[in-house]
Amino acid sequence: xxxxxxxxxxxxxxxxxxxxxxxxxxxxxxxxxxxxxxxxxxxxxxxxxxxxxxxxxxxxxxxxxxxxxxxxxxxxxxxxxxxxxxxxxxxxxxxxxxxxxxxxxxxxxxxxxxxxxxxxxxxxxxxxxxxxxxxxxxxxxxxxxxxxxxxxxxxxxxxxxxxxxxxxxxxxxxxxxxxxxxxxxxxxxxxxxxxxxxxxxxxxxxxxxxxxxxxxxxxxxxxxxxxxxxxxxxxxxxxxxxxxxxxxxxxxxxxxxxxxxxxxxxxxxxxxxxxxxxxxxxxxxxxxxxxxxxxxxxxxxxxxxxxxxxxxxxxxxx
Amino acid sequence: xxxxxxxxxxxxxxxxxxxxxxxxxxxxxxxxxxxxxxxxxxxxxxxxxxxxxxxxxxxxxxxxxxxxxxxxxxxxxxxxxxxxxxxxxxxxxxxxxxxxxxxxxxxxxxxxxxxxxxxxxxxxxxxxxxxxxxxxxxxxxxxxxxxxxxxxxxxxxxxxxxxxxxxxxxxxxxxxxxxxxxxxxxxxxxxxxxxxxxxxxxxxxxxxxxxxxxxxxxxxxxxxxxxxxxxxxxxxxxxxxxxxxxxxxxxxxxxxxxxxxxxxxxxxxxxxxxxxxxxxxx
Numbered sequence: 001x002x003x004x005x006x007x008x009x010x011x012x013x014x015x016x017x018x019x020x021x022x023x024x025x026x027x028x029x030x031x032x033x034x035x036x037x038x039x040x041x042x043x044x045x046x047x048x049x050x051x052x053x054x055x056x057x058x059x060x061x062x063x064x065x066x067x068x069x070x071x072x073x074x075x076x077x078x079x080x081x082x083x084x085x086x087x088x089x090x091x092x093x094x095x096x097x098x099x100x101x102x103x104x105x106x107x108x109x110x111x112x113x114x115x116x117x118x119x120x121x122x123x124x125x126x127x128x129x130x131x132x133x134x135x136x137x138x139x140x141x142x143x144x145x146x147x148x149x150x151x152x153x154x155x156x157x158x159x160x161x162x163x164x165x166x167x168x169x170x171x172x173x174x175x176x177x178x179x180x181x182x183x184x185x186x187x188x189x190x191x192x193x194x195x196x197x198x199x200x201x202x203x204x205x206x207x208x209x210x211x212x213x214x215x216x217x218x219x220x221x222x223x224x225x226x227x228x229x230x231x232x233x234x235x236x237x238x239x240x241x242x243x244x245x246x247x248x249x250x251x252x253x254x255x256x257x258x259x260x261x262x263x264x265x266x267x268x269x270x271x272x273x274x275x276x277x278x279x280x281x282x283x284x285x286x287x288x289x290x291x292x293x294x295x296x297x298x299x300x301x302x303x304x305x306x307x308x309x310x311x312x313x314x315x316x317x318x
Numbered sequence: 319x320x321x322x323x324x325x326x327x328x329x330x331x332x333x334x335x336x337x338x339x340x341x342x343x344x345x346x347x348x349x350x351x352x353x354x355x356x357x358x359x360x361x362x363x364x365x366x367x368x369x370x371x372x373x374x375x376x377x378x379x380x381x382x383x384x385x386x387x388x389x390x391x392x393x394x395x396x397x398x399x400x401x402x403x404x405x406x407x408x409x410x411x412x413x414x415x416x417x418x419x420x421x422x423x424x425x426x427x428x429x430x431x432x433x434x435x436x437x438x439x440x441x442x443x444x445x446x447x448x449x450x451x452x453x454x455x456x457x458x459x460x461x462x463x464x465x466x467x468x469x470x471x472x473x474x475x476x477x478x479x480x481x482x483x484x485x486x487x488x489x490x491x492x493x494x495x496x497x498x499x500x501x502x503x504x505x506x507x508x509x510x511x512x513x514x515x516x517x518x519x520x521x522x523x524x525x526x527x528x529x530x531x532x533x534x535x536x537x538x539x540x541x542x543x544x545x546x547x548x549x550x551x552x553x554x555x556x557x558x559x560x561x562x563x564x565x566x567x568x569x570x571x572x573x574x575x576x577x578x579x580x581x582x583x584x585x586x587x588x589x590x591x592x593x594x595x596x597x598x599x600x
Contacts, residue, residue, distance in 0.1 A: 026503070033504035034425030037415045041478055042431070044412070048470045049438060052447025052454070059449055066456065115337040118330040128586045129342040131593075132349060135582045137533035139550045140571045143557055144348045147355070147564055153364040155351070191345055192593075199594035240440070248445045251535040259558035273445055273536070280449050281540055290449045297446055304440075 060290035070287075077291035087292065089267050090275040091299065093178070097253075097271065098246035098303075100182035106238060108186070109193035110231075114223060116194065117201045127198075130191030138188065142255030145184045149256075171256065177269040184252045189245070193238050200234040201227060232314060239311045240304060247300045248273050272296045349575070356568040363564040379569040388559060390545060391570055394552030398574075401467050401548060402531040409474045409527045410520050417481025418512050422494050423504070432482065439475040444537055455541055466541045467548065471531055477523055484519030485512060522592030525585055529578055549574045 060077055064070040081087045116126060133141070148155045149170040157167045170180045204227065212222050228235075250273035253263055261278035263270025270278075272292065280289025355363050358373040383391055419425070420432050451470055455461040460469075489512050497507045538548045544555050553570045560566050582589065 026501075029503050031425070034419045034423040034428060037419035037423070037504075037508075038431060038478075040412045041416045041435075041473070044473045045438070045475075048451070048473050049443050049447070052450040053441070053443070055450035055453075056447055059453070066453075111337055112341050115330075115334040115341075117328075118334050119328045120330055120338075124587060124590070126338055126342065127590050128582070130345050131586075131590065132345050132579075132582070135529060135578045136349065136575050137535075137550055137578070139533070139535055139553050140352070140575050141348070143553060143567055143571050144352050146557075147568075148348070148351070153366045153368065155368050158367045187344070187348065191341070194341075195590065195593055202594075244440065244442055248442045250445070254535075254539075255554060255557060258561065259554055276445065276448065277536070277540070280452070286449050286453065293446045293449060297441070300442065 056290045056293055059286055060294055062287045064285075064287040064290070066284055066286070073287065077287050078295070080288070081291055081295060086267065086270075087272075087275065087295075090263075090270050090272045093174070093263065093267070093269055094247055094249060094271045094273075094299075095303075096174070097178050097181050097185075097249060097269070098243070100178050101185035102239070102242045102246055104182075105186045105190050105242070106193060106235070108190050109197055109238075110228070112190065112194035113197035113201055114227065116198050127195060130194055132191070133188045134192045136188065138251040139255060141184050141188050142252045145180065145187070145252075146256050149180045171264050171268070174268045177253075177256070177264060181249070181252050181256055181269055184256075185246070185249070189242070193242075196238060197231060197234060200231050204230045228314065232312070235314055236308060236311045239307045243303050243307050244300060247296065247303055250274060250277070272299070349579075352568050352572050352575070355564050356572045358565055360563055360565055363568075364562075375565065379565045380573075382566055383556075383569045383573070386556065386560065386566060388544070389552050389556045389570065390547055391549070391552050391556075391573075394547045394549040395573070397464060397547065398532055398549040399577075401464055401471075402528045404468050405471045405531045406524050406528045408472045409477045410524050412472070413474065413477030413481040413523060414485075414513070414516060414520055415508070416478045417483075417485045417516070418508050420478070420482040421485035422489060422491070422512070432479075435475045435478050439479065443473070444470070448537065448540060451537075452540055461541050462543045462546060464546075467534070467538050470537065471534070474527065477527065480523055481516065481519060485516050488515045488519065518588065519592070521585070522588055525581060525589055526592070528581070532578060 061072060061074060062070040063073050063077075112130060116123075116130075120126065149157075151157060151167050151169045154170075156170075157165075161167065168176055170176045208226055208230075209222055212226060217225065249271045253269045253271050253274055254261065254277075256269065257263055257274075261270070261274045261282055263274055273296070276289045276292045276296065279285050279292060351368075354369055354372050356379060357376045358369055359375055362369055362373060383389070420428055447470075452461070455466045460466045493511055494507055497511050502510070533550065534548070535550045535554070538551050539554065542548065542551060544551065547555065553567065553574055556567045556570050
């Protein structure tokens, strides 16, 4: 790494005696620079991060419409939401799609990473290939997959037809729409997770494996007894990231629904994020949407905790 | 790398090869399929079984896409480019400065501030704050303008975190100390010592942020009008309006992915390297 230091070291021996004004300046420079440099971030964060969050809580306590009509309701929006079957249906869909997408995704990513960690030619080509989906936009993924899942001429139904399966209307049922949407998420993120796992695998010292080898442990056993336990922190990290992504799932089911926020005729695949969008920006009931946003946040916290305790157990942990 | 170990564990057996071949095939196929449909006629696109080779309608479908006025596809491309470039420049600048401060300057509260950033990275701000952000934009009469999709994305905790990590390992403390002894002010040190050393990290961050912003969907959908879309909105509108014209929709989709694929192929080595480095540090 090349570094260009302006002042040659010889000058260091005799710095000019600083005048008083300059001393004050350099004292200020030392004391205040840190704050000045991080200020832009925190300023923007206060305006576009903290303020909306707090304001969401405020809006959620009102019957709030765009024209500026607002009536204070207290916790009524939350009460309605909790007794609204549409909300719980959206919660169920979100969790279902999340589970269907995350579990296979992380298992496949582990398998791929393990394969990539072998002695291979064309490493870069392989890594780039499995990262391709991450580069593709969510909208593009959803558009292409929606066509692949099309009932009458989609490739997937044609392929299943070879095995005698009748054409499936993928949007029609809960289970089928969940699988279709989960597969879009899987396709986009499996490669990314594999690369993250691969990076972690490469930090495991090789002599650990050599010792196990001497003890006669099979490659499969080494994978489960060394690789997976050593990867636990990374697995927990990816589970966290997937939880946030999965609980806020929006673009895939929206496009799958042809741009409507209903999630199918009976809301088979309406996610919580879609419900927030629909309440706030189709029905213009901002208070209700804001309350749903806070409940979504609560769900994410619960989900993250549950997943954390599950992920900790992976690989025979405590 | 370490080919010294003759261990069975590192040997790529048939199972490994099959796994990787399937992985590559499944990763590439939907993109390949996109190109097939984008270069076919509408009749061919709904054939059963679907065609598996590209057709010859590339030019014709591009022309049809440009003629589809309600989609505003070119405007969408241009808008996305402006938005992604502006956000990228700003996030990289803000993150590099803050990363330098957190990695190399001592100031009271630095640890707490960095921890705040880490925690807020876990909060889905875009989805949670969507209602008040929208009300805010309406109040400022910025809804429908590019400002509305640029400003909220200037905040990126991941960027600060990544540049803090990168600066910590790329710039030796002694170098900063030496420059101080020479009487260089903080900004001078940043410019002359830090910036040259962290340039590779900045490049990786720039690529990641550009892709992320280019692909953004929910917030532009909320705050922009269909007449002045980003490219993702434009495709979504095509998808809604020309429901069964797959070649048209797929052509738009393909053209929206091409700039990213181009960047990805060009800088693939750096992106993979950056992702893997970041993963180990996290």
